[in-house]
Each structure stands twice: as C-alpha cells, then as structure tokens.
Amino acid sequence: MHPPQFTAEPPSTDPVETDSTVSGRPSSSTSGTDSASPAYDVIIAGCGPTGAMLAAELRLHDVRVLVLEKETEPPSAARIVGLHIRSLELMAMRGLLERILPHGRQRPASAFFAAIPKPAPKGLDSRYAYLLGVRQPVIERLLEQHATELGAQVRRGRAVAGFEQDDEGVTVELADGERLRSRYLVGCDGGRSTVRKLLGVGFPGEAARTESLMGEMEVGVPQEEIAVKVAEIRETHQRFWLRPVGVGVYSVLVPAAGISDRAEPPTLEDFKRQLRAIAGTDFGVHSPRWLSRFGDAMRLADRYRVGRVLLAGDAAHIHPPIGGQGLNLGVQDAFNLGWKLAARIRGWAPETLLDTYQAERRPVAEEVLDNTRAQTELLSTEPGPQAVRRLLIELMDFDEVNLHLLEKITAIGIRYDFGAGPDLVGRRLRDIDVKQGHLYGLLHQGRGLLLDRTERLTVGGWSDRVDHLADPTAELDVPCVLLRPDGHVAWIGDDQQDLDEHLSRWFGEPAH
Ligand SMILES: Cc1cc2nc3c(=O)[nH]c(=O)nc-3n(C[C@H](O)[C@H](O)[C@H](O)COP(=O)(O)OP(=O)(O)OC[C@H]3O[C@@H](n4cnc5c(N)ncnc54)[C@H](O)[C@@H]3O)c2cc1C
Secondary structure, rough: OOOOOOOOOOOOOOOOOOOOOOOOOOOOOOOOHHHHOOOOEEEEOOOOOHHHHHHHHHHHOOOOEEEEEEOOOOOOOOOOOEEEEHHHHHHHHHOOHHHHHHHEEEEEEOOHHHHHHOOOOOOOOOOEEEEEEHHHHHHHHHHHHHHOOOOOOEEOOEEEEEEEEEEOOEEEEEEOOOOOOOOOEEOOOOOOOOHHHHHOOOOOOOOOOOOEEEEEEEOOHHHHHHHHHHHHHOOOOOEEEEEEEEEEEEEEEEEOOOOOOOOOOHHHHHHHHHHHHHHHOOEEEEEEEEEEEEEOOEEEOOOOOOOOEEEEEHEEEOOOOOOOOOOOHHHHHHHHHHHHHHHHOOOOOOOOHHHHHHHHHHHHHHHHHHHHHHHHHHHOOOOOHHHEEEEEEHHOHHHHHHHHHHHHHOOOOEEEEOOOOOOOOEEEOOOOOOOOOHHHOOOOOOOOEEEEOOOOOOHHHHHEEEEEEEOOOOOOOOOOOEEOOOOEEEEOOOHHHHHHHHHHHHHHHOOO
16 A cells, blocks of 8 residues: 555646636736745635535645635534435545544434435445434534644635636635635635635526524423424424424424525524414424524536636535435535545646546536425425325335435435446445455545456556555455545456556556
C-alpha cells in the first residue's frame, strides 16, 4: 500500500480550463490580492454537511481548503435526519462510521418510500443495511471536525457576497468587503445559494405548493391523550405529528397556514394557531427548543459547473424531505466531486474528469426529485392518489418491488454511465471481505484501488494515486476490479493493456 497523498509535487500546474472565460457576475473591480497567486486551492461557501464533507475529501489529497460559513455558530435546529445505506457506506470508507454510530439510532431499512410501512426487503446487498437516525447538527459537527483534523480551515461568520473568475482562479468577496483568491470556488451554501444566483445558473422547477412548520417544544397534556389525537388526525393528514424526542419534549410537524416567502423561523403562536386549526387543540405547547419551516418546492440547477465555480448539495437541488434524501444526496455529491477536483488541482486529472461530476450527479438528483414527486403525490388525501397508494402497498408485497424502491431511496442502486460494459461497472462495490479485513477499510485515504485476484496485474506508473491489493481470496466473482476513490467500479477484467487504458481514463497519465 502507498502513502496517502497522490503526489509530493506542489499544486501548481493547473491545466487550462475549457470554459474558464465564462465568469460569474463580477462583484466589483479587481484589486489587491487578485493579481497575486491564489492563497487557496479551493474556497467552499457553506459549512453544512455538503461543504464539510467536500473539505475533508479535498484534504485527503493535500488540497489547500478554506470553508467560509455565514453563521457564527453551528445550527441549533436539531431535526433528526436519516443516514441511508449509501451514506453509511461512504462514512465507513473514510473511517467515520464508528464516530457517528454512538450518536444515532439504528432502525430497520424499511418504510422509507412514501412512509409505506413494509418490512425491509430480502437481498439487501450491504454490510450496513439499516437507517441511522441522527441529529443533523451532530453530523455537521463530526464532518467539520473530520475536515479540520485533516487540515481544512473553517472561518465562521464569513458570508460569501460576490466573486469573479478569470483564467487562473476566482476572487471571492466576503460580506465585510475582504477579498480572497483561490483556484476554485464551490457553492455548498444551501437552497438559497448566493453562489448559484451570482453565477446566473438557472434553477428551474416547481414552486412550493405547501409549507410545513416543524420544531421541538414541551407539551401541556398527557402523552396518552396526544397519541390518540395524533393517530386520529394522521388517518387523513400525513404532514402531521407530535412525537416524543426527550423527556417532556416533542417534535411537532403541522401544515402551515400558507406559503411564506420568509427565511426566518415561525413563532410559537404560528404553531398554536395551526395545531388548533387541525387538531382542535394546541396541546398546551410551550418552551420551544427550535422552530422552523420548510416548503415542498423542487428545483434543479441547470449546470453544476461554470468554469472554476461549482455547485453541490442543496445549492444544486432542493426537494421536500419525504424519504429523507437531501443531506444524503449532498454528501454523496461531495464524495463524487472531491477526488476529481483534487486531481485537477494536483495536475493529473484527465481532461474531461471534472465534467463527469455534473454528468454523473445531475441525473441522480433528477431521479431523486422525481421519486420525491411520486412520494408527495402518494401522500395526498385525494381519492385518486389514495387508490394508487393502495395499489402500491399491494405491489410492495413483491420483494423485487420493495427492493427496487429501497435501492432508489438509499442510493445503493445508482449506476453511473461509464459506457458499455458489465453491469457492475459504474455501480458501487459493497464492502466485501478481503484478506486484510473489509474492503472499505482500505479506502480511508481516498485513493483508487486495484483489487486483483489474478495476482499478475500491476498499477505501474499510477501507483502514486492507485493502490494495488493482490488477493486471490477476495470475495469477488470477477478476476479484477478497479475502484475509483468514491468506491465505484471503473473497470472489470484481467488484461493488463485494457487495465492501463482504464487507468489512463480515470487517473490520467502515468507518473513514470
Ligand atoms: C424538516 C426536514 C427534514 C429533513 N430530513 C432529512 C433526512 O432525513 N435525510 C436527509 O438526507 N435530508 C433531510 N433533509 C434535508 C437536509 O437537511 C438538507 O438537504 C441538507 O441540510 C443540505 O445540506 P447542504 O450542506 O447542501 O446545505 P445546508 O445544510 O443548507 O448548508 C448550507 C450552509 O451554507 C451556509 N451559507 C449560506 N449562504 C452562505 C454564504 N453566502 N456564504 C457562506 N455560507 C453560507 C449556511 O449557513 C449553511 O451552513 C431534511 C430537511 C428538512 C427541512
């Protein structure tokens, strides 16, 4: 095995960008630091889960990363999100899963699709076949910690307000007027992304039709009384719950009175009014821990990259939380982008590698928006959608249907289009047994891996970026597999020349 970094050379030889003349709308005239060589390789706007994950992935390759976060403090809206199978696999691949597991609750991998209560399907092909319910701020804190331990700088209370890009880099302007120079800028700044807006990238889709209020608060009536009332209302309202989340503290979800354009949180009075309107009682709610609102808008960015500026996470796609896919999608965007952007900066990326980020990830988001649309329809109380829901409930008794839907939501069914080839090419490889333990344990440094049962192939001049494990006992039913740093299968075969072509395709020219 090889040391963690791709090369020892300084990150200086950035290949010419194909479309680097396309600029984000200039914020102001260039001066000061603009003409100097960039202090950073990548500036990331936003330290949510996507930004933190991306920072960590870039640091694995010694990329100089600065994360600018608008908020001075980490978020307090402690909604519980679910980490789905593929995200758990990514965490395992970087040695993070053990850190996250104690903070969450493992639940069966079931009842995700439109909240239809079916057991987990048989044949789930993963070592991590469960859902981990965990508070979003915990995920954000652990990912930020991971990134900073690896050497990323995070500056809080620093909002990106503008930027301009040229052939060599991007000048980023902060809200306080400070200007910073980097080679790339990635907008991980959420659904209302400043970076996306300044970039002029379209964000078409559907405006919100409904809005929900969500928060945590104490209640003034006994638990049994709440349970009866909630069960009664949930027969007709899926967007309604009061669930205990701690001693005397409830998570409350209730439809809002209408659509608001405001970013600021609702008030306790808003909750009381809506609870009374729907349940006939406000359950004596008081002492809120946090209050928030969210809508069901669905939008997808037209482009994920314009020259040296890229988008990831909610900045590139938004959709309602049904199925719990948003955070997972963003973290997986970061995982896909990190090694490619690092390769670009380290100077070995094949010409089109960075473009594969949009080519691979935008269709995945498109698909998530689509399944979310379908799930939203299935939650409608109208007779038509209710009939379709009943039919789907029947169909999900077929294990294949249940499995198909679960693979969609958990993202383990994704197959990137790498061209013609065996079905496994383009898919992720599960965490199989190898002679040194588990496969994912070999991927902590974010390098490529040749898993070789023939013991006669070599990674030759790519050994500075691709590891080679000769293991005739590996739990594979093919001779050899070339894995990208994100764990997707880039090649299957047993021919050295064919392998070399694929190494070039994904890992550039050999070093020697
Ligand atoms: C009620 C609810 C439940 C959900 N449940 C789930 C679930 O179970 N599973 C799941 O996967 N997803 C879930 N989601 C979705 C998930 O919360 C989001 O998809 C996720 O937070 C997106 O992460 P992100 O890092 O892309 O963006 P964000 O989390 O929005 O982070 C963006 C960051 O950028 C910062 N920022 C904004 N503008 C600037 C600027 N100009 N300069 C610098 N920083 C800036 C923000 O302060 C923020 O910290 C849920 C969402 C809601 C509303």
